[in-house]
Amino acid sequence: MGADLKGAEIDVLISEVGPRDGLQSIRQIMPTEAKHRWIRGLADAGLREIEVGSFVPPKLLPQMADADAVVRRAVAIPGLTVLALAPNLKGAEHATAAGVHKVTMPVSASRAHSLANIRKSPEEAIEEVRHVCQFRDGLTGNRPSVEVGVSTAFGCSVEGAVSEDWIFRMVAMLLEAGADSVGLSDSVGYANPLQVKRMFRRLRVEAGSKAGAAHFHNTRGQGLANVVAALDAGVTTFDASQGGIGGCPYAPGATGNIVTEDLVFLLESMGLRTGIDLEKLIALRPAIAEALPGEALYGYLPDAGLPRGFAYAEEALLNRLNR
C-alpha cells in the first residue's frame, strides 16, 4: 500500500535520519550506491522526508564524504523532501548547491557539551544559524528552509540537568536568528514522558507554527513512551532511524535513535496515518545489513511481525465505517 499512499494525507510525519544520523555514528562506511538504494527504498515504502547526509569535512566524518552525490540523487526522487545537516555556512552553501530542500543545524543547549563537541558556545552556534539564514534569504534559486534541533534539551551526559528556561531562551534566539523551525532533541536518552509533554507544549506556545520535530533516543528503553507523551503535546513530526542504526553506545539492545519500524507500528496501531508500508520497510533490512556487515539492526516489530488482524490506520477506519 505504501506506494499508493504516497500522495495521500498523513497524520504524523516520520523524518528518517538513518542515512545521516545513523550512518555517521558507526565506523563502517556505507557505499554510495547502497545509500542510494536505501534512500530510494525508503521513499518507495512511503517515507516522505529523509535526512540523507552531512556537509562536514570528510576528514571529520568520512562516512559522509559522498553527501553531495547522495543529495543530488535523492532530490531526483519525486515527492521526497531531502534534508542534510550543515554545521555552518560553508556546509549550508554546499548543501544548497546540491539541491537540498531543508538544511538541519544542531545546536546544543549544554554549554559543556557544545564546547566539547564543536568548540563553540551555544551563542556562537546560534550565530552560525543566523549566517545560514541570511544566506538563505539572499538566495534566488533553490532556497532550502533552515531547521534547528536543540540537542541535550532534556539533559546532558556532561552537565546533567539543563535549565528549561535556558532552552526556551535559545528557542527565542533561534527564531529571531531566522530559523524556519526549532525542534527538541534528546540525543542522550535522558528525557521522560512528563518532561517531554511539558517541553513540547511550551515549544508550541513559544514557537507556534515554527515548533519542530521531536528527536528521541531509546537508550533507556523510553523512546516510544516519550513519543506517546509528545503526541499528547501535539507533536506531529518525529525523527527515527531504520533499524535503530547509529547507536549502541552500551550493550546490545540499547539502541540510539528510536527505530522507524517500531515507531510506524506504534503510530499506525494508534490510528495515526504515516503513509508508510511496514512490509516494504522491513524488506529493506537485508540489503542494509549486507551493506554494513556485522552491524546490528534493531527493532522489535521486524522480529515479532505484525499482529494477527493488524490493519493500518486508514484500513482500520474503513473497517469501522463498513462494520
Add this chain to the structure above:
Amino acid sequence: MGADLKGAEIDVLISEVGPRDGLQSIRQIMPTEAKHRWIRGLADAGLREIEVGSFVPPKLLPQMADADAVVRRAVAIPGLTVLALAPNLKGAEHATAAGVHKVTMPVSASRAHSLANIRKSPEEAIEEVRHVCQFRDGLTGNRPSVEVGVSTAFGCSVEGAVSEDWIFRMVAMLLEAGADSVGLSDSVGYANPLQVKRMFRRLRVEAGSKAGAAHFHNTRGQGLANVVAALDAGVTTFDASQGGIGGCPYAPGATGNIVTEDLVFLLESMGLRTGIDLEKLIALRPAIAEALPGEALYGYLPDAGLPRGFAYAEEALLNRLNR
C-alpha cells in the same frame, strides 16, 4: 534508599511477576534457594508485591513444583504481599494453605486461546473463579483476595481482534462471580496506547475500585508506551518482570514482560514514587544470571546506567522545594 522507603507512600505499585510468569516461561528450573534469595532481594530493593509461584500440577510446569515452599518462605518477609497463581479451586486451596495473600487467576478473553490453552471456554474459566471466591468466602483463617487478569484483552495471536464489549461483559461476570479485582493483560504484545487508554478508562468506570493491574508485554517494543497511556487512564498497578525474564518468543531483544528496571526508571523519572531502589534492584542481576545459566536478561537501564544528575521522584521533589 529502597530499604528506608519500604514503609513510605508510593504513587505506583509495581507487582513483580518474574518468579512466576518469568520463570514458568523458560525451560530452566531455578533452584528453590535461588528463588528465595531473589524474592528476598526484590523485597529489600523495595518491591512490595511479588507473584512467587504457580499452583499447577508439577507435571505441567516443573519450574513451579516448589511453589508451596517458596510461598511459605516469602510470606515470612515483613511487609511483602505474596501472590501466587492458581488456575482452579485445587490450586487456590494449596496456595491458601501455604499462606498467600492474593490468588491470581488468569482468564482468557479469546475463546480460541482459552480452549487451546486450558481446554475451557471463557465462561467455564469464570465458573472456576466463582468456585475459588466461594471457597475464599468460607475461610476463617488466611483469607486471600482473588485477583483476575483478563488475558488476550487487547487482541489474540489465534483469533486476532477481540471484542471490547465482550471484554467488559467478562469483567462484569467476573465481578459478579466475586473477584476482588479485575485487570487487563496484553500477554501477546498487541496493545497500542490509544486502546490501552480507552480500555483502562472504561475498566475504571465499570469496575470502580475493583479495577486491577495493567499487564503489558514488550513484544513489539510498545510496552512502556502503553504504560504512559495507562497512567493517563489512572492505572496505578503494573505487572513487570525483572530482567524481562520469561520471554523471548522471537529474536534477541524481543522481550516478553516489560522490564521492571526500565519501568521503575520511567516512573521515577516522571516523578512517580515506586519505593524501589534501582541500584539494589540491578545488583540482583548477577545472581539471577548465575541461577539461570545462558538465559538472557533484558533491560536498557541496566546497560545504560542512570542519567547524570538523576534523582528519584521523592528527591526530585525535595530538590525543587529547596531550590
